[in-house]
Amino acid sequence: VRVGILISGRGSNMMALVEQAQGYEVALVASDRPDAAGLAWARERGIATFALSPKGIGKAGYEAEIDAALRAAGVQVIALAGYMRLLSDAFVARWRERIVNIHPSLLPRYKGLDTHSRAIAAGDATAGCSVHVVTEELDGGAVLGQAEVSILPGDTADTLAARVLVAEHALYPRILAEYVSR
Numbered sequence: 001v002r003v004g005i006l007i008s009g010r011g012s013n014m015m016a017l018v019e020q021a022q023g024y025e026v027a028l029v030a031s032d033r034p035d036a037a038g039l040a041w042a043r044e045r046g047i048a049t050f051a052l053s054p055k056g057i058g059k060a061g062y063e064a065e066i067d068a069a070l071r072a073a074g075v076q077v078i079a080l081a082g083y084m085r086l087l088s089d090a091f092v093a094r095w096r097e098r099i100v101n102i103h104p105s106l107l108p109r110y111k112g113l114d115t116h117s118r119a120i121a122a123g124d125a126t127a128g129c130s131v132h133v134v135t136e137e138l139d140g141g142a143v144l145g146q147a148e149v150s151i152l153p154g155d156t157a158d159t160l161a162a163r164v165l166v167a168e169h170a171l172y173p174r175i176l177a178e179y180v181s182r
């Protein structure tokens with residue numbers, strides 16, 4: 001199964017998906033930010049990349065280009081990995097049940113941003129990450145898998161994020177492998 005990964009920055013989850021690929025191959029890494037650090041990493045490994053900023057072309061034009069690049073690469077499933085842009089309803093509908101995302105919380109808790117500081121502020125004993133199907137509702141699609149980590153005394157959003165990120169890198173490749181073989 002050919003997977004396309006959308007990133008906006010660092011790309012550590014994308015790297016984990018590439019390095020632990022099982023039952024899928026990463027056919028394209030695309031970014032809305034041409035300077036995303038992860039793009040250079042993918043390029044160095046001979047993975048096809050595509051970068052386009054939406055600035056000046058509008059959301060619809062931008063998404064049409066991304067869609068064309070994914071289709072040209074033969075992509076069948078899209079994995080969002082730190083992709084910081086909301087996909088339009090039309091794009092989601094075109095790829096229905098074929099887009100997954102990793103979110104740094106135990107969904108349905110803490111959809112959206114600042115998940116770690118919200119978990120700490122709430123006094124939660126655990127935090128974690130979720131891989132879910134992408135629907136029109138932000139962070140709202142069916143949860144495919146989760147990993148839990150403890151919140152420790154003295155944790156800050158940064159120390160907790162680092163602990164959750166380790167869990168993300170193990171969870172995402174495993175759940176994507178399951179998903180593409182469904």
Ligand code: GRF
Nearest residue numbers: 010011012013082102103104
């Ligand atoms: C991860 O914590 C992911 O769960 C969230 O954004 C972060 C992306 O990090 N959606 P990276 O770009 O994969 O390193």
